[in-house]
Amino acid sequence: MKALILKKHFRLIIDKELIVLKDSSVTLSELKGRVKKFVGDRNWEQYHSPKNLAMSISIEAAELMEEFQWIDIHESRNIKDTGDFDNIKEEIADIMIYCLSFSNSLDIDVADAIIKKIEKNEKRFPKP
Amino acid sequence: MKALILKKHFRLIIDKELIVLKDSSVTLSELKGRVKKFVGDRNWEQYHSPKNLAMSISIEAAELMEEFQWIDIHESRNIKDTGDFDNIKEEIADIMIYCLSFSNSLDIDVADAIIKKIEKNEKRFPKP
Amino acid sequence: MKALILKKHFRLIIDKELIVLKDSSVTLSELKGRVKKFVGDRNWEQYHSPKNLAMSISIEAAELMEEFQWIDIHESRNIKDTGDFDNIKEEIADIMIYCLSFSNSLDIDVADAIIKKIEKNEKRFPKP
Amino acid sequence: MKALILKKHFRLIIDKELIVLKDSSVTLSELKGRVKKFVGDRNWEQYHSPKNLAMSISIEAAELMEEFQWIDIHESRNIKDTGDFDNIKEEIADIMIYCLSFSNSLDIDVADAIIKKIEKNEKRFPKP
Numbered sequence: 158m159k160a161l162i163l164k165k166h167f168r169l170i171i172d173k174e175l176i177v178l179k180d181s182s183v184t185l186s187e188l189k190g191r192v193k194k195f196v197g198d199r200n201w202e203q204y205h206s207p208k209n210l211a212m213s214i215s216i217e218a219a220e221l222m223e224e225f226q227w228i229d230i231h232e233s234r235n236i237k238d239t240g241d242f243d244n245i246k247e248e249i250a251d252i253m254i255y256c257l258s259f260s261n262s263l264d265i266d267v268a269d270a271i272i273k274k275i276e277k278n279e280k281r282f283p284k285p
Numbered sequence: 286m287k288a289l290i291l292k293k294h295f296r297l298i299i300d301k302e303l304i305v306l307k308d309s310s311v312t313l314s315e316l317k318g319r320v321k322k323f324v325g326d327r328n329w330e331q332y333h334s335p336k337n338l339a340m341s342i343s344i345e346a347a348e349l350m351e352e353f354q355w356i357d358i359h360e361s362r363n364i365k366d367t368g369d370f371d372n373i374k375e376e377i378a379d380i381m382i383y384c385l386s387f388s389n390s391l392d393i394d395v396a397d398a399i400i401k402k403i404e405k406n407e408k409r410f411p412k413p
Numbered sequence: 414m415k416a417l418i419l420k421k422h423f424r425l426i427i428d429k430e431l432i433v434l435k436d437s438s439v440t441l442s443e444l445k446g447r448v449k450k451f452v453g454d455r456n457w458e459q460y461h462s463p464k465n466l467a468m469s470i471s472i473e474a475a476e477l478m479e480e481f482q483w484i485d486i487h488e489s490r491n492i493k494d495t496g497d498f499d500n501i502k503e504e505i506a507d508i509m510i511y512c513l514s515f516s517n518s519l520d521i522d523v524a525d526a527i528i529k530k531i532e533k534n535e536k537r538f539p540k541p
Numbered sequence: 542m543k544a545l546i547l548k549k550h551f552r553l554i555i556d557k558e559l560i561v562l563k564d565s566s567v568t569l570s571e572l573k574g575r576v577k578k579f580v581g582d583r584n585w586e587q588y589h590s591p592k593n594l595a596m597s598i599s600i601e602a603a604e605l606m607e608e609f610q611w612i613d614i615h616e617s618r619n620i621k622d623t624g625d626f627d628n629i630k631e632e633i634a635d636i637m638i639y640c641l642s643f644s645n646s647l648d649i650d651v652a653d654a655i656i657k658k659i660e661k662n663e664k665r666f667p668k669p
Contacts, residue, residue, distance in 0.1 A: 179313075180313040181313075184308060195407060199413065208353040208356065208361035209358065214380060218339070218346045218380075219471060221339045222340060226465060229336075229614050230334045230614070233337075236335055247402055247405075252380070252384055253398075257399075265374055266307050267308060267381060270374040270378040271385075274382060275320065275323055275382065277375075285328070340610055341610060344607055354593060358486070435652035436570040437568055437569075440564060440566065441563075444652065447659050451663060455669065462615075462617050463618060463620055464613075465617075467617075470605065470636060471602040471603060477598065478598075481596075485592075489591040489595075492591055493648075498647075502654040506651070510662075512640070520621075521629075521633060525562070526637075527572055529630075530631055530638060540582045541584070
């Protein structure tokens with residue numbers, strides 16, 4: 158039976174339906190490829206310079222912040238119930254899409270960069 | 286021969302060495318897990334509220350922008366040769382690490398959110 | 414004649430009309446007072462904490478950036494003719510309004526802070 | 542006696558010394574003039590394009606946020622006692638210096654823009 162061989166972190170059985178988390182099955186290469194194709198199909202590489210994309214990441218980051226502008230820290234943890242959670246998911250997606258396009262524009266292996274930075278942080282902030 | 290069966294986008298043969306791009310082999314779940322463990326090991330969940338993390342994404346986005354603050358768009362495309370490329374990779378990693386921690390804090394399947402947003406954008410901006 | 418005694422930088426005679434620049438006649442205290450009254454009249458001091466206001470400055474700064482996101486540096490100098498200049502004036506005003514509210518919240522003499530910072534910069538970057 | 546005729550908000554008598562708040566005596570024109578001279582003396586107008594200055598405002602706004610990144614809203618109100626208040630004053634000054642340079646670059650009467658925006662906000666959010 159196919160489900161038997163699935164790694165347990167990767168898939169969840171909910172209401173007898175097999176739900177596959179995209180986070181568990183999609184690589185950053187695939188996402189970068191999707192973004193690259195979207196940009197290329199529209200001939201937008203001319204706009205997607207590293208400078209403009211760095212601005213774009215920052216603009217989208219501000220739009221995410223806007224959801225949390227006037228609430229306190231405690232309330233922010235409950236935003237799923239009280240806020241516009243669909244919009245929040247779109248805003249975090251927008252930031253990451255521009256991060257992926259930025260990585261495309263400079264040919265950065267971003268998973269590698271993330272892992273190296275976590276390892277550096279682990280050394281900088283040793284476990285208590 | 287093992288190399289023969291590798292998908293061509295995913296691996297590169299450079300100087301007879303097999304280089305595996307992390308972007309092709311690492312999922313967002315694995316990266317989110319690494320970030321979650323880093324935060325948990327230091328008992329930092331108390332600081333990593335969605336509000337604080339949204340601020341943190343924006344702060345790191347500004348640090349990336351700083352690398353492009355005074356140069357023009359053309360120069361930004363050549364930043365690998367002229368700028369501090371190691372620092373740029375660290376800055377994009379910092380942004381994405383906070384994006385992953387934000388996704389952890391609100392249990393967001395971020396790959397799913399990214400794909401859905403790209404599909405929405407594809408409809409909003411039809412191919413020319 | 415009254416116009417004779419006006420300091421020349423402060424007032425301009427345009428088409429025989431006397432135009433008084435607000436920048437020449439209004440102090441930061443007056444602007445801070447206007448902002449304080451606006452916030453107080455709505456009982457918004459509870460939201461206008463330094464943390465929230467720092468976020469707000471950053472959010473408005475991103476909205477200003479949005480006007481320049483995809484254009485090049487040369488085009489940005491001509492934005493008065495090509496862009497939405499009324500909106501740009503509103504965005505820079507929004508940033509400064511939050512800066513003034515931030516200064517109110519922590520009782521900062523912001524003109525003094527600005528002058529001191531310029532003097533520090535003058536020492537740090539000597540004239541060529 | 543001269544001190545008697547001073548407006549009370551504008552001047553404070555501290556230890557028998559007459560302290561004049563800069564906010565009460567300095568106009569935005571004077572501050573803009575100081576910034577313009579600083580930039581011109583260093584031949585930096587070439588860098589101070591509206592696009593680069595919009596980025597710069599955002600970068601400095603993020604540096605101010607950094608002071609409030611991990612603290613809660615209540616703590617942020619007490620930052621004068623617990624934080625690096627001198628640095629906070631420098632960061633708010635940096636933001637405003639770039640706002641003034643931005644206004645110089647596009648010839649904006651920023652006090653006028655602020656007053657008009659407050660009046661617009663007063664209509665949009667009527668007093669309760």
